[in-house]
Amino acid sequence: MAKNISFTIKYWKQNGPKDAGHFEQREMKDIPDDTSFLEMLDILNEELIEEGKEPFVFDHDCREGICGMCSLYINGTPHGKTETGATTCQLYMRRFNDGDVITVEPWRSAAFPVIKDCMVDRSAFDKIQQAGGYITVRTGAPQDANAILIPKQNADEAMDCATCIGCGACVAACKNGSAMLFVSSKVSQFALLPQGRPEAAKRAKAMVAKMDELGFGNCTNTRACEAVCPKNESIANIARLNREFIKAKLND
Amino acid sequence: MWLCNSSIGRKVIMSVTGVALILFLTFHACMNVVALFSEEGYNTVCELLGANWYAVAATLVLAALVAIHFIYAIILTLQNRKARGSNRYAVTDRPEKVEWASQNMFVLGVIVVVGLLLHLYNFWYNMMFAELIGDPYMGPCYAGDGYGYIVETFSNPILTVLYVVWFVAIWFHLTHGFWSALQTLGWNGKVWFQRWKTIGTWYVTILMALFLVVALKFAFCGGAC
Incomplete structure (x- = not known):
């Protein structure tokens, strides 16, 4: 049975490769745990847009683990911790617990400059x-x-x-x-x-x-x-x- | 020259010098073990390795190996920090597979070099160096009396502790360095990975245990037992 979880998400905001960047934080309420991580970010962005705020930018495409486009550094691990070999789009919220703080960062490497937020070149x-x-x-x-x-x-x-x-x-x-x-x-x-x-x-x-x-x-x-x-x-x-x-x- | 200009070439230099230094440590450990059995035998080895041309030449080669290994470690570390970029991760999680030593090779290397300087001061300076400058009675013992210097050094508990810390740092450094060198030279694969790791761990554990046994024997009962 799917259950709902509530947690805090800290996500990286950066306007371009030269910008210093900073974290923004938001409480996410009652997210079904069979939501994929990217769907959860879609929910976050819908909330931000409804409030007239700028959405959080991240890469994604096929959402079935074969294109290599998604790229988030989640709680200290690229693509989040799955133990089975999976991309961010194959990560589900059931991997997290009620009350967690989830930190989302871009790939940090000099050869991959940040385009915006967590989207890197x-x-x-x-x-x-x-x-x-x-x-x-x-x-x-x-x-x-x-x-x-x-x-x-x-x-x-x-x-x-x-x-x-x-x-x-x-x-x-x-x-x-x-x-x-x-x-x-x-x-x-x-x-x-x-x-x-x-x-x-x-x-x-x-x-x-x-x-x-x-x-x-x-x-x-x-x-x-x-x-x-x-x-x-x-x-x-x-x-x-x-x-x-x-x-x-x-x-x- | 590809050895200096390419990332793999620079790593090959680290591997070759590293393997050569492991072979030297093996020779050194074998030599030390003689001191456990015979004072006379150990001092004979020390006389052979005094200020003779072949021993001096080998010392210069060793110094060059250490220098190259250390200079390249600095170059590689600086390049790697630059490649990592100026922004650090707020949260990092070390995967289980990743061994602590593998991520701290430079720090361990610095500890090894500091220990090496202390060791050269305790032994080499009073022995080969004293002979080279023509003053074999410069230190507390005669320059060829290596046994005397072992007894002298390990009668000091602070030096003994520092040597043990040094051995532990070398052990950590080599548990990663051994298989990593072979991996860099391309002599590895899915099957050989576990084999090299096991061989390497056993090899360096036995190697460092030999150094440790000699140090502890002289720390606890000097030249008496």
């Missing part, structure tokens, strides 16, 4: 992807699926890496603001497949160079990234990226 990830996160193929008729044989284990692992939705929770959780889990997953999804091998060295070098250029930090293997990743990406990917990168540089 994650186009740095797009730039890294554009630097080498693809394979160069001739267009034309699709090839037969079995023309290149791929061991099931490799195909599965590449698919696991490809499930990274680029939400940026890894960067948000990392005390170093490092993007290694994202970059390593994107490098791995190709490195594990024969189609990705011809450009593997070039890809690892180009994506790491872009990552460094955009101001992400150096990985110190704290594992905070894999602990919060909504798609459960493993730091084994980071070891693979290190391997690919070192091998590529030694072969230069």
Whole structure:
């Protein structure tokens, strides 16, 4: 049975990347606990709009955990604490208790400047992807699926890496603001497949160079990234990226 | 040069120097254990490692390793703080998987370096340095009498406590540093992760226990037992 809960929400307000920003606070009354976290924020915004106040800005899109658009740092954890690997849109109010104080902050990282409130600019990830996160193929008729044989284990692992939705929770959780889990997953999804091998060295070098250029930090293997990743990406990917990168540089 | 210009390259430098320093600690621990069994044997080792050209050369290499490891730690820490941005989180929650040592490597490293300076002052300064400047009787004992210096140092309870704190800091630093170095060098994966963590924890625990046993033996019964 759904029950209603009342709690205090502290949410971050910031007018732009240069603004200092501050918290605002509001009591939320009788919210059904089967409400999703984003629906709860919709309720908050309806209340604010009815009172003639400016609504709270946050990113969201598909609301089914596959687009990677939602990005809230809830009570000290990116996407909130779910233990199962879920994005903010898959977080439900039943995870919270009556009387809780819920603190909502944006991803805080120099490479992700705040656009407004909790909406941050994650186009740095797009730039890294554009630097080498693809394979160069001739267009034309699709090839037969079995023309290149791929061991099931490799195909599965590449698919696991490809499930990274680029939400940026890894960067948000990392005390170093490092993007290694994202970059390593994107490098791995190709490195594990024969189609990705011809450009593997070039890809690892180009994506790491872009990552460094955009101001992400150096990985110190704290594992905070894999602990919060909504798609459960493993730091084994980071070891693979290190391997690919070192091998590529030694072969230069 | 990719070793200095890329984030992974800088981490490779940290890993290689770190692994080399763990190997040195292993050698040092083995040498210390001799003092548990034989005063004469230990002092023979000390004579061999006095102001001989190979020992001096090895000391310079070690000093370079420590310096590079420490300088890169400062560079990486500063870059990482910049990457984190100027706004700090109001609420943070450390996930269970994240070990305390992994997030405090720099602080632990500073404690290790301070302890190292104390240790160099207690031993190296009176031993190799005294021999190098041609004054082997500079300190309280003869420069080659390493055994005498162990007895001397650990007869002081304050120094003993400081050494134990130092060993604990090194233990924490290495429990993360061991597997982290291998991860950075790319020699890791889903299967090897647990193996390296277990091997690393056992290795550094045995290593630091050897240092601790020698310190405590001399603290509690000096050269007598």
